[in-house]
Amino acid sequence: HFICFMQILGTGMDTQDTAPSILLFFDKQRFIFNAGEGLQRFCTEHKIKLSKIDHIFFTRVCSETAGGLPGLVLTLAGMGDEGMSVNIWGPSDLDFLAGAMKSFIPNRAMLHTHSFGVEHSASSSQSTEATVTIDDEVVRISAMFVKPRYNNEARNSTDINSKPGDTAIVYSCELAEIKGKFDPGKAQALGLERGPKYRELQLGNSVKTVAGRMVHPSEVLDPPIPGPIVLLVDCPTQYHMHELFLLQSLSRFYEDSSCQTENAKKVNCIIHLGPSSVTNTVDYQNWMKSFGTTQHIMAGHENKNMEVPILKGSARISSRLNFVCPQLFPSSGFWPVEPANGIDLEKNKSTSFQACESVAAANLLKFRLRPYAQLGLDRASIPSLFSYEEIVDELISEIPEIKEVPEQISKFWQSSVDQKNALAPAGKHMLNEQGNLAKFQDDSSLRESVWRKRPKGNSETPCCVENATREDMEITFLGTGSSQPSKYRNVSSIYINLFARGGMLLDCGEGTLGQLKRRFGVSGADEAVKNLRCIWISHIHADHHTGLARVLALRSKLLNGVPHKPLLVIGPKQLLRFLNAYSTLEDLDMQFLDCRQTLKPSVEELLGDNATESATTQLENTMFAPGSRMENYNKKPSSPKDTTALANLKEVLHESGLEILYSVPVVHCAQAFGVVLRAKEKVSSAGKAIPGWKVVYSGDTRPCPALVDASRDATVLIHEATFEDSMKDEAIARNHSTTKEAIAVGTSAGAYRIILTHFSQRYPKIPVFDEEDMHKTCIAFDLMSVNLADLPVLPKVLPHLKLLFKDEMVVEESDEVLEAVV
Numbered sequence: 081h082f083i084c085f086m087q088i089l090g091t092g093m094d095t096q097d098t099a100p101s102i103l104l105f106f107d108k109q110r111f112i113f114n115a116g117e118g119l120q121r122f123c124t125e126h127k128i129k130l131s132k133i134d135h136i137f138f139t140r141v142c143s144e145t146a147g148g149l150p151g152l153v154l155t156l157a158g159m160g161d162e163g164m165s166v167n168i169w170g171p172s173d174l175d176f177l178a179g180a181m182k183s184f185i186p187n188r189a190m191l192h193t194h195s196f197g198v199e200h201s202a203s204s205s206q207s208t209e210a211t212v213t214i215d216d217e218v219v220r221i222s223a224m225f226v227k228p229r230y231n232n233e234a235r236n237s238t239d240i241n242s243k244p245g246d247t248a249i250v251y252s253c254e255l256a257e258i259k260g261k262f263d264p265g266k267a268q269a270l271g272l273e274r275g276p277k278y279r280e281l282q283l284g285n286s287v288k289t290v291a292g293r294m295v296h297p298s299e300v301l302d303p304p305i306p307g308p309i310v311l312l313v314d315c316p317t318q319y320h321m322h323e324l325f326l327l328q329s330l331s332r333f334y335e336d337s338s339c340q341t342e343n344a345k346k347v348n349c350i351i352h353l354g355p356s357s358v359t360n361t362v363d364y365q366n367w368m369k370s371f372g373t374t375q376h377i378m379a380g381h382e383n384k385n386m387e388v389p390i391l392k393g394s395a396r397i398s399s400r401l402n403f404v405c406p407q408l409f410p411s412s413g414f415w416p417v418e419p420a421n422g423i424d425l426e427k428n429k430s431t432s433f434q435a436c437e438s439v440a441a442a443n444l445l446k447f448r449l450r451p452y453a454q455l456g457l458d459r460a461s462i463p464s465l466f467s468y469e470e471i472v473d474e475l476i477s478e479i480p481e482i483k484e485v486p487e488q489i490s491k492f493w494q495s496s497v498d499q500k501n502a503l504a505p506a507g508k509h510m511l512n513e514q515g516n517l518a519k520f521q522d523d524s525s526l527r528e529s530v531w532r533k534r535p536k537g538n539s540e541t542p543c544c545v546e547n548a549t550r551e552d553m554e555i556t557f558l559g560t561g562s563s564q565p566s567k568y569r570n571v572s573s574i575y576i577n578l579f580a581r582g583g584m585l586l587d588c589g590e591g592t593l594g595q596l597k598r599r600f601g602v603s604g605a606d607e608a609v610k611n612l613r614c615i616w617i618s619h620i621h622a623d624h625h626t627g628l629a630r631v632l633a634l635r636s637k638l639l640n641g642v643p644h645k646p647l648l649v650i651g652p653k654q655l656l657r658f659l660n661a662y663s664t665l666e667d668l669d670m671q672f673l674d675c676r677q678t679l680k681p682s683v684e685e686l687l688g689d690n691a692t693e694s695a696t697t698q699l700e701n702t703m704f705a706p707g708s709r710m711e712n713y714n715k716k717p718s719s720p721k722d723t724t725a726l727a728n729l730k731e732v733l734h735e736s737g738l739e740i741l742y743s744v745p746v747v748h749c750a751q752a753f754g755v756v757l758r759a760k761e762k763v764s765s766a767g768k769a770i771p772g773w774k775v776v777y778s779g780d781t782r783p784c785p786a787l788v789d790a791s792r793d794a795t796v797l798i799h800e801a802t803f804e805d806s807m808k809d810e811a812i813a814r815n816h817s818t819t820k821e822a823i824a825v826g827t828s829a830g831a832y833r834i835i836l837t838h839f840s841q842r843y844p845k846i847p848v849f850d851e852e853d854m855h856k857t858c859i860a861f862d863l864m865s866v867n868l869a870d871l872p873v874l875p876k877v878l879p880h881l882k883l884l885f886k887d888e889m890v891v892e893e894s895d896e897v898l899e900a901v902v
Contacts, residue, residue: 082107084218084255084450085458086310086349088377089128090443091118091148093385094415095597097605098630099145100379100441102312102351103128104253106218111135113251113312114353117147117630118391118591120155121565125391126444130156131164135214137221138170139314139353141177142245142666143630146170150181150626151571151590153191155564165190169213171197171225173244173665180661183654184620197225210252210329217256224250224329228319245665248320250327251312254345258452259284260302267300308348308449309333315354318361325367335372347374348455349447352438355380368436375447375457376438386602388465389413390443393567397845398598398863399471400884404482405489405877407870411863412468415601475884485880492873499872541872542795542832544773547764548869551579553773555796557837557860558595559587562780562802562816563623566841569862570595571623574777574798574837575608576757577865581737582613585631586755586777586798592627593634599863609635613736614729616743617651617675618779619752625655629662636669646671648728650678650743652751673725675743675753680790683742686726687733739772744790746781748815754778756790773868776831780838782812783821791829796871798860799825800838804848823853833871835860846885854878 084106092098098116110133112119123130130152138145149168157163168174174195181191196211210222226248262282264274271289272278280287286296311333315324333347350371352359359365359380368376389395398413439445439457446458476483554577561569571589575596578584585592596605609631617625628649635647647670649659656672733741739760743753759772773795778787780800791797801823802816811818817825819836826834837860839847847859858866858874859881866874 082450085446085448086253086351087444087446087461088351088379088441089119089122089126090385090390090441091116091122092390092594093381093441093443094388094390095594096381096386096602097593097597097634098147099139099314099353102353102379104219104310109134109218111137111214111221111253113137114139114145115148115152116145117143117627118565118594119148120151121391121567121570121591124565124567125393131159133166135167135169137213137223137249137251138168138174139249139251139312140245140247140316141170141173143633145314146177147627147630148590149177150185150622151564153181153185154622157186157190163190165192168193169223170195171223171244171247171249173247176244176661176664180658180665183657183661184622184625196223219256220254222252222254222329224252224327226250226315226320226323226327228317229322230319243664243666246316248314248316248324250314250324250330252333253310253312255307255309255449257307258305260304263300263302267295270295270299272300305452306346308452308455309345310447310449311347311350313350313352313354315352315358315364318358320354321358321361321363321367325363334370336370347371348449349375349377351377351379351441351447353379356382365436368438376436377441377445377447378438379441382440384440385442386415388443388463389598391567392463392466394862396471397568397861399468400475401861401864401881402468403472403475404485404881404884406486407489407493408864408866408874408877409861410865411599413471413598414468415598479883479886482883485883489877489880492876493870496870496873542773542793543770544759544762544795545832545868545871547762547770548773548867550867550869552868553578553759553775554865554867555775555798555835556599556865557835557862558592558599559589560837560839560860560862560864562800562838562840564841565589565591566844568844569839569841571627572618572838573627575599576775577608578613578736581735582611583608584613584736584757585615587618587624587779588615588626588628588631589623590626593630595862599865606634606638610638612647613732614648614650614741615670616741616755617649617655618746618754618777619749620652620654621749621780624780625651625658628655628659629666629668632659632668632670633666636667639669644669645728648673648725648732650675650729652753654751671721671725671728673722673729675751677722677726678729678741678743679745680742680756682726683729683740686730687740737772744786746779746787747784748780748782752779752781754781754787754790756794778817778822778825780816782815783817783825788825788829791826791831794826794829794831795868796833796835796866797826797829797831798835798837799823801836801847802838802840804843805850819847819849820853823857826857832856833858833874835866835874846882851879 087103087105089101089103091100093100098118099114101115101119102113104111112133115136156166172195174193178191178193196213210224212220212222214221228242228246262278267278271291271293272295277287281297281300284297286294288294315321332345359378395413398409398411401409402412442462444461444463446461448454448456448458556575556577558573558575559570561571565571570591572587573589573592573595574586576584576586596608600608612635615628632647649670650673653674659668659670659672662668737760739758741755741757743755746752746754754777756776758774761772762770764770774793776791776794776797778799781787799822800817801819803811803818805818805820808818822836823834834857836857854875856875858878
């Protein structure tokens with residue numbers, strides 16, 4: 081009477097950025113199908129124990145289905161004294177992914193990969209036999225291959241050969257049959273008395289009666305009940321449908337099967353992972369009908385699933401922050417439901433015929449397989465619906481004094497505008513539509529007299545901030561935690577929004593795309609991805625770059641058929657190995673530039689007049705070992721690529737309105753960097769030159785002179801502050817900074833504002849800090865957006881935000897994460 085069920089783990093259901101996972105649960109074994117980005121964070125939220133997972137299966141090998149694997153493997157490797165590992169199964173494309181991951185995953189995190197199936201070319205016929213992957217006394221899991229078939233009209237003949245990552249797998253999970261019930265009446269009628277022989281018969285052994293007659297189990301047991309069967313079908317595009325419908329190995333599951341009756345099997349449940357643009361088509365629905373009265377669960381992206389945030393904990397914090405300070409937290413934790421990718425059109429098409437009976441998947445929906453009496457859907461675990469209003473009501477009843485805070489905070493913005501108006505001469509109060517002053521004149525004596533009245537410790541507002549419009553630059557924090565995603569903070573990523581001039585990502589940890597969707601909505605995030613000018617990666621630790629493939633693959637897909645350039649990715653050299661290996665699976669459409677090529681002297685020389693010639697010279701001198709230039713050039717055949725990438729960097733800077741972007745070596749691991757971005761100067765209405773803003777991001781580092789130097793007079797320094805001040809020894813041991821150290825870097829560099837990020841997961845909601853140090857400093861939260869024009873009021877907001885977290889405790893070394901994985 082053991083328990084067994086399938087369960088939908090709804091990663092990406094609300095943000096549509098990644099594929100949901102399916103859990104197959106047995107008392108003593110757990111299987112997960114697909115591990116998209118955010119799986120670890122999802123399991124922390126819903127207290128699903130990752131350490132109990134024995135096997136992970138992939139229906140496809142691509143960023144959408146496997147983006148969460150690197151982080152998962154690393155988390156398991158760090159558990160216990162020995163570290164833990166998991167068996168990973170997928171088509172032979174899995175080898176490409178494993179190879180790519182080895183570039184940054186240490187040997188300790190053993191990758192137990194099992195790839196199956198031989199490569200078929202797109203044109204060859206499919207293998208008719210299913211590949212059996214697991215076959216034990218509990219379950220038999222078989223895999224069937226589905227390749228896309230492109231006819232020439234659909235694609236140019238040149239790219240008929242699909243990418244390895246295009247292969248989809250259908251899995252069948254067949255549970256062992258249930259032995260028939262023992263009938264004591266029949267046994268007695270055959271002359272058997274109650275006793276140990278009953279047990280023997282139940283175990284399947286024949287026994288002798290006292291009279292010497294052999295009694296066989298089949299004479300006293302009811303007929304066995306066939307084990308339940310579940311199919312997982314991933315049909316990602318309409319090009320896959322043809323091969324799926326012809327799959328020989330599925331024919332034994334069809335109701336009107338021409339197979340001999342003894343081979344025909346009844347499927348109890350089919351989980352469909354394909355998008356509704358595929359599964360709502362007439363052909364697909366007709367194919368579904370061929371399984372008879374099976375329970376169909378549609379787990380592809382459906383609009384209605386967008387209404388309920390999957391990560392309830394972080395949605396709650398977002399809603400609370402948004403209520404208190406919508407100026408810095410425009411995202412309410414809920415986002416508008418919008419039709420995506422023509423899904424609604426497909427719905428209309430399907431209404432003209434009788435659609436197959438099915439239910440839409442919901443997060444944590446179960447289909448019970450054992451005990452047999454409970455076979456069927458179970459909705460008991462589905463999280464209850466909740467709304468923004470409910471979260472705010474709960475907050476006000478919990479902290480009644482919070483009700484006054486939004487008004488107090490909005491006064492900062494009002495007084496900031498009033499001060500700006502006071503600085504401008506009469507008749508020059510030019511407000512733009514957001515109610516902010518767009519242009520000011522530059523009268524220094526007037527400004528000084530106003531500043532003299534201001535509190536001490538508040539350095540003078542830089543011209544670039546005083547003259548800022550709301551369309552100049554905005555910093556959005558997509559992840560502000562360190563090491564691994566937690567319930568409230570995702571791993572590192574910062575989006576620099578340059579509005580009409582595009583945007584940039586500084587670091588790109590797992591889940592970056594999902595966070596963009598939470599902040600800007602599904603289509604807004606797609607626009608942001610399409611308009612990216614550059615992605616800059618600080619170092620090769622997984623919490624800073626494993627979201628990269630997902631963003632690049634999506635951008636490539638969104639711009640398919642539109643003329644565009646490859647996206648410039650600047651990062652440490654080891655990152656190229658990962659990207660090259662990964663690009664065999666999916667089009668990443670990017671151009672790589674080593675951070676070492678973007679140190680200040682190289683970039684300054686590149687931007688000088690004799691750019692092309694000097695860049696190449698600089699490149700050879702900085703990249704290669706000392707010796708003859710020509711020899712070194714020949715040793716490094718990739719260098720012309722670097723020259724092109726450098727030329728591309730020049731173009732990117734021009735398009736983005738930046739005067740310069742350069743990397744700064746910092747103290748963390750080998751090849752770790754910070755970055756400096758400086759905007760071009762503007763001309764004020766009075767014809768005066770206004771210097772451009774300057775943003776510096778530290779990456780992960782100990783405090784270091786190079787970064788202090790690079791941060792001189794920065795408008796904003798974004799600095800990691802992994803540990804509180806009392807943990808300096810730990811910070812030194814792990815090459816990170818404490819809160820005080822980070823602030824000291826900014827203070828000694830004369831930075832106007834300091835924003836702290838990359839907090840240890842010991843501080844789930846708000847880190848520990850000393851109020852004394854915070855006069856020019858703020859703490860970053862996930863989905864916080866800081867506009868250049870809002871920098872003057874930034875430090876004033878923090879004490880009010882503290883009220884939200886007045887009862888928060890420090891969690892001992894990430895208990896919340898550990899609780900979910902151990």
